[in-house]
Amino acid sequence: MRQGGLARRLEGFAFVGPFLLLYVFLLIYPLFLGIGISFHRADLFGARQWVGFDNYARLLADPVFHQSLINTFKLTLLIVPALTIVALALALALNRATRTAAVFRGLFFSSSVLSVTIVTLIWRFILTPDAGLVAEAMQALGKEPVPFLSDPNLTIPALAITTIWWSIGLPMMLFLAGLQQIPGDIYEAAALDRAGRWTTFRRVTLPSLRRTVILVVMLQTAAQLQIFGQAQLLTAGGPSGSSRPVVLFIYEVAFGRWELGYAIAAAEMLFLLVLAVTLIQYWAVTRRETEQ
Amino acid sequence: MASLELHDVRKAYGDTLVLDGVSLAMEAREFVAFLGPSGSGKSTLLRIIAGLEMPDGGEVVLEGRRIDRLPPGDRDVAMVFQHYALYPHMSVRENMAFGLRNARVPGDEIERRIADAARILEIEAQLDRKPGQMSGGQRQRVAIGRAIVKHPKLFLLDEPLSNLDAALRTRTRVELAQLRLRVDAAVIMVTHDQAEAMTLADRIVVMNDRRIQQVGAPMEIYSRPANAFVASFVGSPAITLAPAELLPGEGAFARVRLASGAEVETRVRREGLNGDLRLGIRPENLAITAPGAGNIDAKVELVERLGDRTLVYARLPQGLQVTAQDEGSSRVRVGDTVGLRIDSADAHLFDADGTAHHAEPAA
Numbered sequence: 342m343r344q345g346g347l348a349r350r351l352e353g354f355a356f357v358g359p360f361l362l363l364y365v366f367l368l369i370y371p372l373f374l375g376i377g378i379s380f381h382r383a384d385l386f387g388a389r390q391w392v393g394f395d396n397y398a399r400l401l402a403d404p405v406f407h408q409s410l411i412n413t414f415k416l417t418l419l420i421v422p423a424l425t426i427v428a429l430a431l432a433l434a435l436n437r438a439t440r441t442a443a444v445f446r447g448l449f450f451s452s453s454v455l456s457v458t459i460v461t462l463i464w465r466f467i468l469t470p471d472a473g474l475v476a477e478a479m480q481a482l483g484k485e486p487v488p489f490l491s492d493p494n495l496t497i498p499a500l501a502i503t504t505i506w507w508s509i510g511l512p513m514m515l516f517l518a519g520l521q522q523i524p525g526d527i528y529e530a531a532a533l534d535r536a537g538r539w540t541t542f543r544r545v546t547l548p549s550l551r552r553t554v555i556l557v558v559m560l561q562t563a564a565q566l567q568i569f570g571q572a573q574l575l576t577a578g579g580p581s582g583s584s585r586p587v588v589l590f591i592y593e594v595a596f597g598r599w600e601l602g603y604a605i606a607a608a609e610m611l612f613l614l615v616l617a618v619t620l621i622q623y624w625a626v627t628r629r630e631t632e633q
Numbered sequence: 634m635a636s637l638e639l640h641d642v643r644k645a646y647g648d649t650l651v652l653d654g655v656s657l658a659m660e661a662r663e664f665v666a667f668l669g670p671s672g673s674g675k676s677t678l679l680r681i682i683a684g685l686e687m688p689d690g691g692e693v694v695l696e697g698r699r700i701d702r703l704p705p706g707d708r709d710v711a712m713v714f715q716h717y718a719l720y721p722h723m724s725v726r727e728n729m730a731f732g733l734r735n736a737r738v739p740g741d742e743i744e745r746r747i748a749d750a751a752r753i754l755e756i757e758a759q760l761d762r763k764p765g766q767m768s769g770g771q772r773q774r775v776a777i778g779r780a781i782v783k784h785p786k787l788f789l790l791d792e793p794l795s796n797l798d799a800a801l802r803t804r805t806r807v808e809l810a811q812l813r814l815r816v817d818a819a820v821i822m823v824t825h826d827q828a829e830a831m832t833l834a835d836r837i838v839v840m841n842d843r844r845i846q847q848v849g850a851p852m853e854i855y856s857r858p859a860n861a862f863v864a865s866f867v868g869s870p871a872i873t874l875a876p877a878e879l880l881p882g883e884g885a886f887a888r889v890r891l892a893s894g895a896e897v898e899t900r901v902r903r904e905g906l907n908g909d910l911r912l913g914i915r916p917e918n919l920a921i922t923a924p925g926a927g928n929i930d931a932k933v934e935l936v937e938r939l940g941d942r943t944l945v946y947a948r949l950p951q952g953l954q955v956t957a958q959d960e961g962s963s964r965v966r967v968g969d970t971v972g973l974r975i976d977s978a979d980a981h982l983f984d985a986d987g988t989a990h991h992a993e994p995a996a
Contacts, residue, residue, distance in 0.1 A: 526718035529685050530779075534732030535706030544731065548722035 432516030453510030457570035927972030
């Protein structure tokens with residue numbers, strides 16, 4: 342070892358130390374603490390009673406939890422593909438150096454800086470059947486207003502639309518960044534190669550954006566499996582649980598029914614679910630890459 | 634049949650004129666180099682021919698068909714880009730096949746053309762690799778292959794050698810020269826490197842300041858430059874342009890006096906010359922002698938020994954820098970005072986607006 346090797350290594354640790362400490366205390370420790378609590382009957386005041394896998398067994402048999410899982414999947418499946426496609430379409434349309442494009446980029450991104458409370462309020466004004474924007478428009482056309490927030494078949498789409506509008510900014514920016522990385526001369530080569538617009542998009546643009554698409558889908562899947570604020574504020578999970586996602590279920594169990602052990606068990610299940618989905622996506626992607 | 638014809642092509646970006654009435658006619662299978670400094674408009678002209686830029690006026694005609702309003706893919710031209718512009722996610726084979734598939738060429742025909750091109754360019758072993766796994770030289774070959782398989786009527790090469798290292802550049806230059814003999818099409822190459830233009834092209838189009846300055850065979854450009862720009866741009870090291878004054882006299886040929894007082898008898902006809910002139914002398918026409926033995930004396934500032942010859946950069950008493958050539962075994966050193974003997978038989982005269990007047994060949 343070189344002279345001063347130990348000192349240098351300590352110096353390195355000194356730099357990462359503060360972050361590592363926070364990371365361990367705020368994430369790793371609670372993770373394991375949570376696993377521990379999930380095997381107990383526990384409340385928020387520290388009462389603990391060992392119940393083994395009882396909480397997990399209850400969850401697997403709980404129809405409310407099942408419903409929230411299904412709602413979460415529905416929302417994720419509605420939001421992620423639509424969000425990806427819309428964000429890509431916007432990025433393609435706005436990937437130019439004009440002033441108008443810059444203004445629209447700002448406009449579409451602006452929703453991302455709003456808090457979920459504001460976003461939900463805005464969409465409440467739009468969707469509410471009494472005097473909402475959509476309702477007024479429908480009435481002007483002589484049609485009945487649609488009860489977006491009270492019809493069990495419409496609450497999930499309403500939540501999906503709200504979420505897409507709110508979250509469109511980041512994926513759009515990621516796609517724009519991806520598009521800027523594509524060298525202009527390969528588009529010129531494609532023009533000389535007689536590629537039409539669709540062929541150019543499918544054979545040149547899309548393959549060049551592959552990594553960005555993967556990134557957006559993985560990030561959004563992980564995010565939407567944990568959807569919460571919009572559901573709580575827009576519909577409160579109702580009517581009759583038709584729009585209750587898993588995180589809202591966890592929240593209600595923990596802070597409504599004070600069953601901390603049961604809630605954490607559900608949280609651990611969600612954690613495993615997110616981890617599994619992300620790993621499967623990662624595996625599917627890297628496997629294809631090594632095949633190529 | 635004529636290959637490419639340009640009629641009065643004009644192009645401006647906003648208020649900035651970049652091409653000002655460019656006209657040119659190429660013969661079948663001719664190799665033409667557009668030579669000029671950056672900003673001369675040569676790349677813009679190439680892109681107008683390719684269809685990547687629209688001219689503001691004028692016509693582009695290829696083998697009798699007007700093409701300047703057609704999309705790039707319908708023009709029967711193929712282009713090799715400066716940075717190759719290969720599709721990074723496609724294999725070499727797919728890169729070459731892409732344009733042919735879009736043109737609905739039958740599959741077996743595509744295979745045949747790719748195999749031919751790969752054989753000529755010696756990239757058969759790399760057909761299934763991606764561009765990212767290849768060296769610059771190999772990518773260059775793929776880019777050329779992608780152009781060849783299209784069987785175009787005109788090849789457009791945009792600075793094709795500029796991204797290669799010196800050794801590879803010389804080799805690729807030879808290969809390009811051989812390649813053009815195999816293809817049944819005209820070739821335009823844009824370059825700022827006169828050695829490339831001189832060695833490869835049948836004719837050179839020298840461009841500067843938005844216009845064609847001269848069109849001619851390489852040696853013609855070198856020995857009979859149309860104006861002072863062409864004279865100083867072509868030839869390395871550059872020609873010396875020395876201010877000179879026409880002396881009155883009776884002879885058919887002009888006699889001039891340089892600022893140093895030295896008088897030079899040229900073989901340029903006296904008619905049409907007047908006022909301020911510049912005498913153009915190539916280094917090979919400026920020999921080193923003992924001080925006082927030549928036309929002028931000069932102080933040596935830099936000596937470049939190239940082996941077979943020595944280039945001597947010297948300064949005249951009036952401050953003008955000149956480049957002379959001496960034999961390889963020259964003993965001249967920096968700081969020496971030497972004599973310069975002007976071989977005036979090949980000297981050119983340029984008048985105030987730069988127009989050249991050439992020496993008449995000795996009878």
